[in-house]
Amino acid sequence: MTKRLVRFDGGDGVDNYVNQYVVVAIFIFLGILLPAAALTVGRLLRPHKPNDPKRTTYESGNEPVGEGQVRFNIRYYIFALMFVIFDVETVFLYPWAVAYNKLGLFVLVEMFIFAAMLFIGLLYAWKKKVLKWNSV
Structure with missing residues (x-):
């Protein structure tokens, strides 16, 4: 006998149908919660030291030369x-x-x-x- 997540009196068919949606809802909830938690923890723990070189287009230390747009055929x-x-x-x-x-x-x-x-x-x-x- 299997455990049921949600119990209804509508019979086994309804229980199975609702349980499938409960599993999908749990995965959607975890799919939103875990990335949001990871981004929040990352934002709280990272060092915040803005300076001029970090705000430039390229962080490699080289000054950008020429234009950034290239025409393709x-x-x-x-x-x-x-x-x-x-x-x-x-x-x-x-x-x-x-x-x-x-x-x-x-x-x-x-x-x-x-x-x-x-x-x-x-x-x-x-x-x-x-x-x-x-x-x-």
Whole structure:
């Protein structure tokens, strides 16, 4: 016989359902309390000695030279975006590939639709010559 955190007269189903939410509430409470306590203790125990070198942009002792802003070519952004899209596709395809035997034909069709949509997007990017590095 298991111990119950909260007791209701609604039967075992209600008790189990409520107990699951109690566990989630405890984890949320601890997830907020522990970081807040660590930050508070850190703030109370750290030495507070502000001085001019600590307030500068770089604490390494070197004076900053030049501007902090650097312009990047927009093509880096496009390739990074394409990488993220196909990386997310891999994240979605892996669980499907692991559990394919148990899922059936419907999930196979859904995954082909998902892959086809990504392939159509890749063809569109290729047609617009987004993937050519030297194009202007």
